[in-house]
Amino acid sequence: MAERAALEELVRLQGERVRGLKQQKASTEQIEEEVAKLLKLKAQLGPDEGKHKFVLKTPKGTRDYSPRQMAVREKVFDVIISCFKRHGAEVIDTPVFELKDFDIAGQFDPMIPDAECLKIMCEILSSLQIGDFLVKVNDRRVLDGMFAVCGVPDTKFRTICSSVDKLDKVSWEEVKNEMVGEKGLAPEVADLIGDYVQQHGGVSLVEQLLQDPKLSQNKQALEGLGDLKLLFEYLTLFGIADKISFDLSLARGLDYYTGVIYEAVLLQPLARAGEEPLGVGSVAAGGRYDGLVGMFDPKGRKVPCVGLSIGVERIFSIVEQRLEALEEKVRTTETQVLVASAQKKLLEERLKLVSELWDAGIKAELLYKKNPKLLNQLQYCEEAGIPLVAIIGEQELKEGVIKLRSVASREEVDVRRGDLVEEIKRRTSQPFCIC
Amino acid sequence: MAERAALEELVRLQGERVRGLKQQKASTEQIEEEVAKLLKLKAQLGPDEGKHKFVLKTPKGTRDYSPRQMAVREKVFDVIISCFKRHGAEVIDTPVFELKDFDIAGQFDPMIPDAECLKIMCEILSSLQIGDFLVKVNDRRVLDGMFAVCGVPDTKFRTICSSVDKLDKVSWEEVKNEMVGEKGLAPEVADLIGDYVQQHGGVSLVEQLLQDPKLSQNKQALEGLGDLKLLFEYLTLFGIADKISFDLSLARGLDYYTGVIYEAVLLQPLARAGEEPLGVGSVAAGGRYDGLVGMFDPKGRKVPCVGLSIGVERIFSIVEQRLEALEEKVRTTETQVLVASAQKKLLEERLKLVSELWDAGIKAELLYKKNPKLLNQLQYCEEAGIPLVAIIGEQELKEGVIKLRSVASREEVDVRRGDLVEEIKRRTSQPFCIC
Numbered sequence: 001m002a003e004r005a006a007l008e009e010l011v012r013l014q015g016e017r018v019r020g021l022k023q024q025k026a027s028t029e030q031i032e033e034e035v036a037k038l039l040k041l042k043a044q045l046g047p048d049e050g051k052h053k054f055v056l057k058t059p060k061g062t063r064d065y066s067p068r069q070m071a072v073r074e075k076v077f078d079v080i081i082s083c084f085k086r087h088g089a090e091v092i093d094t095p096v097f098e099l100k101d102f103d104i105a106g107q108f109d110p111m112i113p114d115a116e117c118l119k120i121m122c123e124i125l126s127s128l129q130i131g132d133f134l135v136k137v138n139d140r141r142v143l144d145g146m147f148a149v150c151g152v153p154d155t156k157f158r159t160i161c162s163s164v165d166k167l168d169k170v171s172w173e174e175v176k177n178e179m180v181g182e183k184g185l186a187p188e189v190a191d192l193i194g195d196y197v198q199q200h201g202g203v204s205l206v207e208q209l210l211q212d213p214k215l216s217q218n219k220q221a222l223e224g225l226g227d228l229k230l231l232f233e234y235l236t237l238f239g240i241a242d243k244i245s246f247d248l249s250l251a252r253g254l255d256y257y258t259g260v261i262y263e264a265v266l267l268q269p270l271a272r273a274g275e276e277p278l279g280v281g282s283v284a285a286g287g288r289y290d291g292l293v294g295m296f297d298p299k300g301r302k303v304p305c306v307g308l309s310i311g312v313e314r315i316f317s318i319v320e321q322r323l324e325a326l327e328e329k330v331r332t333t334e335t336q337v338l339v340a341s342a343q344k345k346l347l348e349e350r351l352k353l354v355s356e357l358w359d360a361g362i363k364a365e366l367l368y369k370k371n372p373k374l375l376n377q378l379q380y381c382e383e384a385g386i387p388l389v390a391i392i393g394e395q396e397l398k399e400g401v402i403k404l405r406s407v408a409s410r411e412e413v414d415v416r417r418g419d420l421v422e423e424i425k426r427r428t429s430q431p432f433c434i435c
Numbered sequence: 436m437a438e439r440a441a442l443e444e445l446v447r448l449q450g451e452r453v454r455g456l457k458q459q460k461a462s463t464e465q466i467e468e469e470v471a472k473l474l475k476l477k478a479q480l481g482p483d484e485g486k487h488k489f490v491l492k493t494p495k496g497t498r499d500y501s502p503r504q505m506a507v508r509e510k511v512f513d514v515i516i517s518c519f520k521r522h523g524a525e526v527i528d529t530p531v532f533e534l535k536d537f538d539i540a541g542q543f544d545p546m547i548p549d550a551e552c553l554k555i556m557c558e559i560l561s562s563l564q565i566g567d568f569l570v571k572v573n574d575r576r577v578l579d580g581m582f583a584v585c586g587v588p589d590t591k592f593r594t595i596c597s598s599v600d601k602l603d604k605v606s607w608e609e610v611k612n613e614m615v616g617e618k619g620l621a622p623e624v625a626d627l628i629g630d631y632v633q634q635h636g637g638v639s640l641v642e643q644l645l646q647d648p649k650l651s652q653n654k655q656a657l658e659g660l661g662d663l664k665l666l667f668e669y670l671t672l673f674g675i676a677d678k679i680s681f682d683l684s685l686a687r688g689l690d691y692y693t694g695v696i697y698e699a700v701l702l703q704p705l706a707r708a709g710e711e712p713l714g715v716g717s718v719a720a721g722g723r724y725d726g727l728v729g730m731f732d733p734k735g736r737k738v739p740c741v742g743l744s745i746g747v748e749r750i751f752s753i754v755e756q757r758l759e760a761l762e763e764k765v766r767t768t769e770t771q772v773l774v775a776s777a778q779k780k781l782l783e784e785r786l787k788l789v790s791e792l793w794d795a796g797i798k799a800e801l802l803y804k805k806n807p808k809l810l811n812q813l814q815y816c817e818e819a820g821i822p823l824v825a826i827i828g829e830q831e832l833k834e835g836v837i838k839l840r841s842v843a844s845r846e847e848v849d850v851r852r853g854d855l856v857e858e859i860k861r862r863t864s865q866p867f868c869i870c
Binding site: 067070085086087088089090102108109112113115119123233234237238239332333334335347348351352355358359361362363364365368369370384 | 502505520521522523524525537543544547548550554558668669672673674767768769770782783786787790793794796797798799800803804805819
């Protein structure tokens, strides 16, 4: 253990040295030399490397992320992970989760798991508070059926599909030119496709297309539309139907999707009334791909699958931009209260109180000075964003109270020592906010 | 996004294929070939790889850890991370944390941060509930001073130090033989060392050694003992002095420690009364190494540092052994309630209720069947360890109530729908327990 701790601390420090050199724009040779040393140390560590926790002073400016960025990342991950857990997901190996093990739960009926995936997507995007969003939904079978009834040759399905997929970025004219000019599709066929793929709406559009003289003749399309109708029923029961748009241009260019597909886009915050809100890029996506996992099954069994992925990197940068725009100060610690003293010779009392608070589960700090100036202690709270100060004074000790100060309002009240924990909990319990 | 999601899903599936082959003990060539494919896919993904979250059905037996192991790991990390946060630590880059930034907080007075590190260690080990433990404490300066006054030549300090460090595993006789036989130390010098290093105790031992005619003449030893006395005062205020043992044989064979050093050991659970409990190995360690980080400082400034590391790998296996011994069933999900139905044709009602519960922050599930048998739903709860079932029935719907069933006691009570969320929260709010 001792040896291992030593090695690990040396690995960490060597890592810092390397990062430091990179910061200082040292020569490649120099960095490579230091990296070699690092790898050698890591090799000595063996497989356990990095499985220990450290509290260690790292020199400034040698981190992969700033504490501010780390705090944002942590909060975003918290939202996502707690949502997955709320839905009974099992951690396979972060960041991978698995919903009900389709063995225990037995067979499933159509669209119920698919609806839950969309619910999860909406819950995560709502609680991240990154602005209004829309989830585009389509179905591979509807796409294929549509291509068939429009007269697209089977061999051209995929390539036409990838043209259609561009409709969220470019105009229909450009897409049509690509289909006809580059991909040799007959103009009248392209126009038929155009009539379909420029439509989007709610369940009413699904019902309309179920009556469509051409589409309704296609078995695949009919299946897909039937399932979409059912899906919308469930989404209504989940209270998210208004977030979902059936969009015939959503193709996602993925061969292996077998059923419903979806993609969430953030909307331009400032779309004027009546104006079509513009998407500002996809932040989540998923769909059904029955049989894909089966590909890897020795007996080639079909394994029903729905999956979704959250574009956390994009979300990180959106949140960070937002915070910069708001000039929001992001806290990098969660400390609820600083235990401070008004006079000298009160270190023992500060240690006793902070220990009481830790044991009661309160996030608390104290300055490491024997006799810190009250001003410095208050200043530390301002800088670290600590909302409360528990001030011990000789007078307060006599009266068995603690002065509780709000850093923001500068208001101070005397709280009986026995009530301090509850009072701190009461004042610092807030709903989650990313900012 | 669509492309990227596709690629990531393919990377994941290729990863599963590789793991699958390993499970099936496929030929090295075959595996290497598949790994090459995997790396190629990953390369296409670029730097963002792995930054997305997935819900994806993975074939059984192709995981790095079982869901049970993952659940244990998660709980252990939760305990450690929440303790660091309680002490105002900042996430640098998991699993690395940093306490107060010694710039903002300014200078520190002796032993205050050191005492907090020991408090953190004790809090973590207590809340992990892995049995009784003891933290051995010593000081590099006391060790060096002791060697000096015993007459160990300066050149032999380190090698004798590493012999002393073995005293927790082998007898004094063996250590003495090594010192004298292998390392050529004079027997009478070894005996003098023996008188010291076989002692351990609390603050009283510190005070006794402060009066020691020989040690008290050594400036270094005196400094170290003085600081240890102060440390014990603070540990008493922190309420952990009884967990700490000043042990002169603790050396940790690390050149770079400059002050206090410590190492936590688990005690044999079944030490008979009066019998000295045996250590069953170190699970955490740390100490002060001022100046080590300074080594990497261009201006060679000394940076005061205290660090601690938690042996999480060892702790994982201890917890897992314990759970196996107890034949404890470990839950791999956190679901609080299953939304079930007593009759057919109630899917819509189940979807509405589960959605209400999710929106209220309750961890809830439902079976994906349209008309599941009540027996199957109850059986699922038994298998998944879900403690509560919210049963919807036609009668209950009429009366505006839900039947809430405890899976363990099989008791059922009618709860008014408006009170259901609170009742579930009340019944499922328990203090953390690792088992």
